[in-house]
Amino acid sequence: MSIATRGLQFREPLIFEVSSPGRTGHSLPASCVEASGDVALPAGLLRQDAPAWPEVSELEAVRHFVRLSQQNYGIDVGFFPLGSCTMKYNPKVNEDVARLPGFADLHPLAPTSWTQGALELYATLERYLAEITGFSAVSLQPAAGAHGEFTGLRLIREHLITTQGTPRAKVLVPDTAHGTNPATCKMNGYATVPIASADNGLVRPEDVAAVMSDDVAAIMITNPNTLGLFESQIKEIADIVHAGGGMVYCDGANMNALLGRGRPGDMGVDVMHLNLHKTFSTPHGGGGPGSGPVCVNDALEPYLPVPRVVRGADGAWTVDFDRPATIGRVKAFFGNFGMHVRAYTYIRELGREGLLDVSGMAVLNANYLRVKLGKTYNVVQDRVCMHEVVLNDKHQRRDAGVDTRDIAKAIIDQGFHPPTTFFPICVHNAIMIEPTETESKDTLDAFIEAMETIDRDARANPDGLRQAPLKPIVGRLDETRAVRQPVLRWSPKAG
Amino acid sequence: MADIRPDLRYTEDHEWARPDGDVVVIGITDFAQAQLGDIVMVELPRVGDRLNKGDTFGTVESPKSVSDLFAPVSGEVVEVNGALDDKPELVNSDCYGEGWIVKLRAGDAAELDALMDAGAYAKHVAEADH
Numbered sequence: 001m002s003i004a005t006r007g008l009q010f011r012e013p014l015i016f017e018v019s020s021p022g023r024t025g026h027s028l029p030a031s032c033v034e035a036s037g038d039v040a041l042p043a044g045l046l047r048q049d050a051p052a053w054p055e056v057s058e059l060e061a062v063r064h065f066v067r068l069s070q071q072n073y074g075i076d077v078g079f080f081p082l083g084s085c086t087m088k089y090n091p092k093v094n095e096d097v098a099r100l101p102g103f104a105d106l107h108p109l110a111p112t113s114w115t116q117g118a119l120e121l122y123a124t125l126e127r128y129l130a131e132i133t134g135f136s137a138v139s140l141q142p143a144a145g146a147h148g149e150f151t152g153l154r155l156i157r158e159h160l161i162t163t164q165g166t167p168r169a170k171v172l173v174p175d176t177a178h179g180t181n182p183a184t185c186k187m188n189g190y191a192t193v194p195i196a197s198a199d200n201g202l203v204r205p206e207d208v209a210a211v212m213s214d215d216v217a218a219i220m221i222t223n224p225n226t227l228g229l230f231e232s233q234i235k236e237i238a239d240i241v242h243a244g245g246g247m248v249y250c251d252g253a254n255m256n257a258l259l260g261r262g263r264p265g266d267m268g269v270d271v272m273h274l275n276l277h278k279t280f281s282t283p284h285g286g287g288g289p290g291s292g293p294v295c296v297n298d299a300l301e302p303y304l305p306v307p308r309v310v311r312g313a314d315g316a317w318t319v320d321f322d323r324p325a326t327i328g329r330v331k332a333f334f335g336n337f338g339m340h341v342r343a344y345t346y347i348r349e350l351g352r353e354g355l356l357d358v359s360g361m362a363v364l365n366a367n368y369l370r371v372k373l374g375k376t377y378n379v380v381q382d383r384v385c386m387h388e389v390v391l392n393d394k395h396q397r398r399d400a401g402v403d404t405r406d407i408a409k410a411i412i413d414q415g416f417h418p419p420t421t422f423f424p425i426c427v428h429n430a431i432m433i434e435p436t437e438t439e440s441k442d443t444l445d446a447f448i449e450a451m452e453t454i455d456r457d458a459r460a461n462p463d464g465l466r467q468a469p470l471k472p473i474v475g476r477l478d479e480t481r482a483v484r485q486p487v488l489r490w491s492p493k494a495g
Numbered sequence: 496m497a498d499i500r501p502d503l504r505y506t507e508d509h510e511w512a513r514p515d516g517d518v519v520v521i522g523i524t525d526f527a528q529a530q531l532g533d534i535v536m537v538e539l540p541r542v543g544d545r546l547n548k549g550d551t552f553g554t555v556e557s558p559k560s561v562s563d564l565f566a567p568v569s570g571e572v573v574e575v576n577g578a579l580d581d582k583p584e585l586v587n588s589d590c591y592g593e594g595w596i597v598k599l600r601a602g603d604a605a606e607l608d609a610l611m612d613a614g615a616y617a618k619h620v621a622e623a624d625h
Contacts, residue, residue, distance in 0.1 A: 405559070422559040428530075428623075479558035480533035484583075 011473055012067045015054045016490050025058035052492055071473065073417055074285070079443050083388045083420035083432025084178065084226055086256050086278035087285065093349060094281060094342035103341050108333035112318050119317035122334060123309045125344045126293070129274060132347075132355070133252070134265025135295040139304045141335040145253055148273025148292025149184040149220075151305065151330050155271055155296060156218050156247045157188055158303045158327050164245065168217035171249075172241075174203045175426040176225035178251050190217060197426060201227040201381045205236040212244040222251040223264065226424040226432070227381055228366060228388035230257075238268025247271070252295070255279045256436065257363055257387035260356035264295075271296045280343035291339035305330045361437035362387045365444060369435055372448045376455040380427050388434035390427055395455075397429070402458040402465050404429040409476055410457065412469035414450035497526035497620055500591055504567070504607055505616035509623075511591065512567045512610060515598070519568055519607060522595040523555060523586060526620050531557040534586040539575040540597060546570060548606055552597065555586065568606040570599030 039046065056064070074080070080087035098104065106118055126138040142148040157167045171185040174195045182192045193211050198204045208219065219241050223231045231237070238248045250264045250272035256279045258264070264272050276291035277284040284290070296304065306326045307319035334340075350358065363386055370379055370389040378394035393404040408418035408431070420432040435444060458465050469475060503511040509527035513520045528534065536556040546552050546566040553564040575597050579585060586594040601607060611619060 425560055425562075480535060483535035483556075483558055 010067045012064065012071070014490055015056060015061070015064050016052070016492075018056060018060060018064070019054040021055055023055045023057055023060075025056060025061055078416060079435075079439060079447055080417040081419045081433045081435050081447065082285075082417065083228075083390070083423075083434045084253060085284065085420065086253070086275070086387070086434060086436055087417075088256070088278075088281055088436040089438035090281050090283050090342075091346065091349065094345045097345040098338050098341045103338070106337075108337075112316070116317050118337070119309050119319075121344050122337070122340060123311070123317065125340050125347070126309070128344070128347050129293055129295060132259065132263070133255070133272060133274065133295045134263025134267075135272070136265075136298050137301040137304060138293050138295045139308075140291065140293045140340055141305045141329070141331045142273065142292040142294055143331050143336055144277070144290030145273060145275040145292045146180040146184065147290075147330065148275075148294045149180060149249075149251065150187055151292075151327070152249055152271040152273050152294045152296075153184050153188045153190070153218065153220070154327050154330075155294070155300045155303045156249065157190075158325070159247070159300055160217055162325065168246070169215045170213075171217055172208065172211060172219040174219075174221060174225070176201065176203070176227050176229075176424055177220055177222040178226060178253055179423065181220045181222070181251060185220065197225070197227070201225070201229045202231055202233065203237060205233050205240055208237050209240050212240055212246065214245065216241070216244060216246045218247045218249050220249045220251060222254060223267075224254045224257045224386040224388075226254075227390050227427070228385040228432075228434075229381060230262075230386055234264075234267045234269070242268070247300075253278055254387060257359055259359040260352065261359050265297060271300050276339050276343040281346045282339040282342040289336040289339060291336045291343070303327050307334075309334075358437050359387075362435075365435040365437060365439060366433070368441070368444055369433055369448065372444075373433075373451055376452055377431070380430070387436075388432060390424070391431040391433065392427055393429045393431065396458050400458040400462040400465075402462050404431055406458070406465050406468060407431065407454055410454045410465050410468040411450065413471045414453065416447055416450060497524065497529065498591075499525070499613050499617050499620070501613045503591070504610035504612065505619070506565070506567045506610055507619060508565050509620075510564065510567050512607060514607060517600060518573055518598045519570065519601045520595050521567060521597050521599065522590055523564070524616075524620075525590050526623075527555075527562075528587050528590045528594075531555060531562065532559060533557055534583045537576075537579040537583050537586060537596060539577075539579065540572050542572050542575060544572045546572065546599065556583075564596065566599070567610055568599065568601045569603060570601035572597055573600045574598040 075087050075089055102117060106115060112119060122140060126140060129138045130136060142151045160167050169191060170193050171190040172195055173181050173192045174197055176197045185192045195203060195207050221231060223234055225231055241248050247270040248268055250269040252272040252274045255274055271294060273292045273294045276282045282288060282291060302325040304326060306321045306323050306329060308323060310318060310320045312318050366385055366387050366389050370385055373391060374382060377391040380390045380392060393407060396402045396407060404421050408421045411418045423430055423432060503513050505511055509524045511522055511524050534555055534557055538554040540552040546569060548566055548569045550566045551563040552566050555562050555564060576595050
């Protein structure tokens, strides 16, 4: 079989499969040290056989990885409407600034007298994020969104132990919250109490009141929620939880819709996290590590992770470990500092007016898709949405027997990354689309046309659509077998 | 059309319950297995676990989602269907038979009677399937 599929695309084997005994990609000089045979490792830790590394030339190794990189699909290749993931463009100026030697080559243990600029950027970014979200303090330490959630809920736990003598036992989680929230509760030793959203897709204060008790430590609410709707009664909900002695956690992964327009700190929220790799344009989805700063009000500030970057009386920046109530470290050194540099750059590039345009355009783009796609697809909550819109396969399933999975696969044949599917789970067969502010009307129109084409194809030839995708190098995968009989590791064929 | 058996009791979460001597056998309905698609894993409770009505006691996983299982009645787990560890697809092929999930020794017969009968469940399914 030829490896060429169409044009110069390649069906790339595993590098192990092209290995040829004795072929090599290096020529090391002879060792100048005589091997004594003594190795400072316990005998039990020494491997008995040589590892089965692939044996290839340098050119073969280069081609292998370059070809794989050409098969990658990222935001720099095309539209990536993955709902609640905010796959926005990452401006290249962020990369320029992060590569300045004063940031990129910095050793995390360098004395603070050498790192004043980096520390100032760190503390300034914390201040910017506090201002944007309406909180009094921020920790940049958490490594990603779920880590920020973990840290935030741990702060609540610590506060309740300190002020009430008990962490309490339960956390309320609406069915429109992000999927990581229940895991965060479990990791912090809490049981979750689900709250069903009302028919209009929002959490009702009376449903919160009905389950609020002395046992409830907090509510974890995602706002805007995963239906792309703003929880307009967030203040009433917060008042109910506070009156019961609990606290309010806001999952801030959807902050893109609120930038410059609303501050969770002003809405009764006690603590939230941000995803710098979503809202603040640092790389997302394999492009780099994440960063999940946690933003808190005065009550929770004493418990923030150490070290805190503070300015001394002499005006110099320093690190403060002397925080008796801290929950301790949650990440080595300062967190993913390279991401902090990128997010700082993004905020400085856009400024106040630019950030307002971000949220404005994000919401406008989502609503443009909602109205246009609503002509062929079922919009679950068909009224003005925030940064994302949730559709499902109701019409196509009813008329053509084609479901969300078929539609998502067919989007690949149309040259776009599929949206989030089957989430949120409170919607049957959801298709969750977040265009972000960085896409042009031309791109959105092309996507709308693709979705309309899929709808026509579904009605004309449903069996064909159920075979999609046909154009990529690899067609539809057997997802069931992949889970039931996963092959996670290459091993040499016997003989 | 979903297969709904006249001799079973049903919950809003699409589980069925059937009294069998002094225990209640529990599984998920044909409608539920069809909605979930290919079941790839069933997480089972331990024998001896005590459940209150509404408690989550396990999960059913398909390639598209993971769903909690809720106790339709209160009781103690007396047996779990260990065959599902190796053959979770039994839930797809025979959800009312070999694909049963747990057996509870129920304390309160009134809880079982309070569940939906086949007629009420058929109506519930008709409303849910949109």
